[in-house]
Amino acid sequence: MPTFKRLKRSDLNVLTRAELQDRIEAENAYWDRKCRRGLSEADAAAHREFGVILHAAIDPGASLAHAQRYLETGVDNGYWDEKPGAPRSGS
Numbered sequence: 001m002p003t004f005k006r007l008k009r010s011d012l013n014v015l016t017r018a019e020l021q022d023r024i025e026a027e028n029a030y031w032d033r034k035c036r037r038g039l040s041e042a043d044a045a046a047h048r049e050f051g052v053i054l055h056a057a058i059d060p061g062a063s064l065a066h067a068q069r070y071l072e073t074g075v076d077n078g079y080w081d082e083k084p085g086a087p088r089s090g091s
Contacts, residue, residue, distance in 0.1 A: 006027060
């Protein structure tokens, strides 16, 4: 099974959402398998941290705003090119 590098909060400052996507999918698959077998206290803490990172990377409000604007205007506002941990420019 291929290994992956766990995401860290600092990754949100250096990687775009597009760059994070494959890593999020790989780590999510890892946690799906791991949760079926039960989690140690340390694993549970790491899984909660992944949840925080996932929520920041996806940013449901920004994702919905991007989708709505794109559907209405056909203009891409750069949502997937943003680094989720970096300050937003002009929004």
